[in-house]
Amino acid sequence: MESALVSGFQGLTSGITNLGVDQVIMILIGSALLYLGIKKGYEPLLLVPIGFGAILVNIPLADLMGEEGFLRFFYDIGVRTEIFPLLIFVGIGAMTDFQPLLENPKIILLGAAGQFGIFLTLLLALAVGFDKLDAVAVAIIGACDGPTAIYVSAKFAPHMLGAVSVAAYSYMSLVPLIQPPIMRLLTTDRERKIVMGAAKQPVSRATKVLFPIVVTVFASILAPKGAPLIGTVMLGNLMKESGVVDRLKRASENEIANIVTLLLGLCIGATMEADKFLRAQTLMVLALGFVAICLDTVVGVLFGKLMCVLSGGKINPLIGAAGISAFPMSARVVQVEGQKYNKKNYLLMYAMSANAGGQIGSVIAAAIMLSVLAGMGIV
Template identity: 45%
Template sequence: MDFSFLLDGITSVTWQQLVMYAIGGLLIYLAIVKEYEPSLLMPMGFGAILVNLPLSGAINQTMEGIGNVNGIIQWLFETGIEASEALPILLFIGIGAMIDFGPLLSNPKMLLFGAAAQFGIFFAITVATLLGFDLRDAASIGIIGAADGPTSILVSQILGSKYIGAIAVAAYSYMALVPIIQPFAIKLVTTKKERMIRMPYNPGSVSKLTRILFPIIVTFIAGFVAPMSVSLVGFLMFGNLIRECGVLGTLSDTAQNILSNLITLLLGITIAFSMRAEEFVTYHTLLIMGLGLIAFVFDSIGGVMFAKLLNLFTKNKVNPMIGAAGISAFPMSARVVQKMSLKEDPENHILMHAIGANVSGQIGSVVAGGIILNLVARFL
């Protein structure tokens, strides 16, 4: 009996698939050894290997003598992302349940940093358009700057971008690399003296009623200003309302832990479907990674420069590093800013200010995503 068919897989491997095995291995390495967002990079890395095995049963195949065979990863992608965007949207319930908006509510001006730190998104969209990407793809690439994986996936999927895999990998990678990239970006535009500015933390009292009304009001405002952001902002705020209402403790715990972990796991391995070698190993992928880095760096710089501008008109100076925490990578960015402040001055504790800006950035990124969707809809 001829068993040569057992070697068909090995003989069918292409060099592009070998590249994807290396990328998958790198993501797994970063997750395990460097502990860079392991819950995200681990399933993405392993999924990249699964979908790039020749004749992989993880994606749809037509087998001789059997017919069509449905692959689980492709089914999850087509059902949970392509058809409904359900996975990234459901994740926002868990994210909202994790966030304490108290530091923001006690110092509302931190909302400004969440807006200013979205500059890189629109800058990258402009650059991507000039480099020849159509508006749909350029807008999808720009949102990488928010360092918010679910938002990047959702925007690129709704816009029908051809590069959703590269965009997802870039967004999650830069989200994981916040501790490396942000210090570089911050130091580019600040002096040691500016990084040593102290900010006493005197939080005002935030009532339970305020905490409950905040997610409801934000949903109304975002819905009227950027209607396409309702699914993003609405589910984020719904998760936060579960947290703050005080009568759904069990559901809040479930959203923060079981739901978030399960959806993150499924989302990571599902998005790997768009990392198939024939679509991923291209010149455009490298270009997208570069543009995503530009967007992320300029988001950080935009927040810092806004803080420096604010200092020209205020008596109580703001440590400009706070502005960089206005990106969506919560709570990594706030921790990075705190670590940098302590390195410059061991007695300078600005963590709570940074958290206020950071949670504002979470709102800012999803609203920016909605604004982009509305703008693209009007131009196309």
């Protein structure tokens, strides 16, 4: 009887005796993410489930990512299969208005330029010794797009999913701090003051309905490996623009997106087990991710300068910074910066065009990267 009591008591204390320093650190990191989400308001919809998932997965003996763990269950059905990020893409498509882009089609070039950070960082990551597939996952942080980063890293480097997602989402919310110094450094005072008038081309409904279909067909034929990414975004957008399936559109952007965001966040947190996350590699991922977003901004602004010259000084190069996918943060940054130097400058709508271009650009860049890697026999 006495020994049974002692064993029973041991059952309650074994959690504490099995708690290692690593797990304590991870629980603190999870708490820090919760703090950023709850107290600072940085992407709370993601950081709250991610932070809590990171705490749960590091509870000793609970084994929530083990064979029978409930986090493992959600991870296997949603992340390993890539279903969760794809469902999020449908919601994003349903929420995105490509009208600003269709009004200024030339500006899609900036959305392409804003993706160069991905490829430059890929080379950099390979140079510092990352494994090929790991380097792809690091570089994709430069897409500056959470779901794209999750999709690609879940596919090629699932052990880095936690680090890549945390980097992608934290840098996205830091865009208003990261971009302005780069924008200032690369432009002259005169360029920053260029006023862009209210150019407004009417966009017909037919154009808006055809756009998602045409982009899907062409981009997927060009980069078949990216068809799931492009296809889901554009399906969502077609549902929005067609106007005939309002219920499906609302479900995609609300109920489905909400449920999937909750489960996806938990799963990302669940990948942050101490032995996988507490490595020097994680710091490298964070550092290279930061470089990726800086390089996106650099190439975007430089391309903006080129367009400025080619257009005879009509395009303000600042809008190049909005060629990344962080929507609408970077477009807002451009508006604020532009008005700082010339109060009579309202760049928002042009920046929105570039930003919408960046959203398509990041998905297409990921698609191209996947297809090129497939062609090279790497994946």
